[in-house]
Amino acid sequence: MTVGSQVKQTLASLKGTQATLRIYAEQSQHEQTRVLFHEAVEAVDEILGELEDRLRTLEFSEPQYKGN
Amino acid sequence: MQEWLIVLLRAIGLYILVFAFIRIIGKKHPAKTTPFSFVNYTVIAVITALLILGIFPNLAIGSLALSVWVALPILGDFLATRSKAIHDVLHGRETVLIKQGKIMEENLQQVRLTGEELLADLRQKNVFNLADVEFAMLETTGELTVLLKSDKKPITPYDLQWDVAPQTEPQTVVLDGNILHDPLTEMGLTHNWLNIQLETAGLSLDNIFIGQVDSNGELYFDLFDDSVQMPQANVRELLYANLEKAQADFMKYSYETQDSEAKSIYYRNAERLDSLIKKLQPYLLR
Numbered sequence: 001m002t003v004g005s006q007v008k009q010t011l012a013s014l015k016g017t018q019a020t021l022r023i024y025a026e027q028s029q030h031e032q033t034r035v036l037f038h039e040a041v042e043a044v045d046e047i048l049g050e051l052e053d054r055l056r057t058l059e060f061s062e063p064q065y066k067g068n
Numbered sequence: 069m070q071e072w073l074i075v076l077l078r079a080i081g082l083y084i085l086v087f088a089f090i091r092i093i094g095k096k097h098p099a100k101t102t103p104f105s106f107v108n109y110t111v112i113a114v115i116t117a118l119l120i121l122g123i124f125p126n127l128a129i130g131s132l133a134l135s136v137w138v139a140l141p142i143l144g145d146f147l148a149t150r151s152k153a154i155h156d157v158l159h160g161r162e163t164v165l166i167k168q169g170k171i172m173e174e175n176l177q178q179v180r181l182t183g184e185e186l187l188a189d190l191r192q193k194n195v196f197n198l199a200d201v202e203f204a205m206l207e208t209t210g211e212l213t214v215l216l217k218s219d220k221k222p223i224t225p226y227d228l229q230w231d232v233a234p235q236t237e238p239q240t241v242v243l244d245g246n247i248l249h250d251p252l253t254e255m256g257l258t259h260n261w262l263n264i265q266l267e268t269a270g271l272s273l274d275n276i277f278i279g280q281v282d283s284n285g286e287l288y289f290d291l292f293d294d295s296v297q298m299p300q301a302n303v304r305e306l307l308y309a310n311l312e313k314a315q316a317d318f319m320k321y322s323y324e325t326q327d328s329e330a331k332s333i334y335y336r337n338a339e340r341l342d343s344l345i346k347k348l349q350p351y352l353l354r
Contacts, residue, residue, distance in 0.1 A: 003324070046340070
């Protein structure tokens with residue numbers, strides 16, 4: 001497996017995690033819990049952004065592995 | 069009028085009347101109130117019984133006696149909420165029986181409790197060792213309340229300096245195979261949501277005895293058919309594991325890559341995830 005595809009896997013799994021966090025943010029009854037999960041969703045959002053940037057650079061530098 | 073008819077009418081009338089009276093007097097459990105309240109209830113019961121059977125021939129006079137015994141406690145309760153002094157007169161005052169780990173013998177005398185009875189009361193509170201007690205009080209209801217020495221108290225998350233997620237009360241949304249609407253709307257959930265949850269669990273509504281939603285919005289079922297094994301939802305643990313895996317991945321990439329800029333990006337995000345995991349841990353694992 002190339003680095004690019006590994007990073008893609010991490011990206012996908014992290015996106016799934018974010019979705020679950022979002023569900024919890026909406027489902028929770030307690031205000032404090034909701035706020036915390038919302039913050040977590042945003043934090044993961046930032047991490048995802050940087051990871052996607054990195055992936056673009058990777059694909060640019062290793063075009064032969066693009067799409068793997 | 070025939071005698072049996074009179075008794076019947078009196079019985080029905082007084083049943084409704086006394087039922088209403090007792091409702092007005094309040095929710096306090098008769099066994100958990102002061103001894104005098106018990107006397108009060110008894111007098112009401114006896115007067116009612118005498119009236120029904122006509123032992124007290126004059127219904128009007130009897131009802132007068134009854135209403136006095138109903139009105140006075142209501143008046144007393146009302147005054148007691150207004151004034152602490154009246155409250156103390158009506159309900160009595162608590163007696164301190166153990167203070168700073170020492171039994172107050174004079175107070176024990178005053179409430180006419182023997183040492184043995186005190187020990188028995190302590191045992192009722194699961195305290196078998198007198199040395200564990202810091203403070204104990206005899207409430208006006210006759211119940212003993214106990215404060216244990218601080219090193220004998222049950223450990224709380226606060227003692228361990230643990231963060232724990234706040235929780236609200238769970239709501240029962242399914243009872244006997246019927247959806248309860250009010251609790252569901254109180255949780256901000258809909259019928260549709262419940263149906264989807266049931267479908268994912270592969271259950272039909274009429275197979276569920278009790279279904280509860282906890283403060284995290286997760287469902288717990290008890291089924292009529294106990295032989296069916298319900299998979300326990302562990303979405304939270306999985307979520308936590310996923311976050312940890314992502315964090316480990318980032319660490320791995322940061323070690324593997326040769327590019328120093330990429331190294332710092334991966335490393336920074338691994339750190340971010342780490343702090344996020346620490347923050348979410350009490351919510352996902354405890």
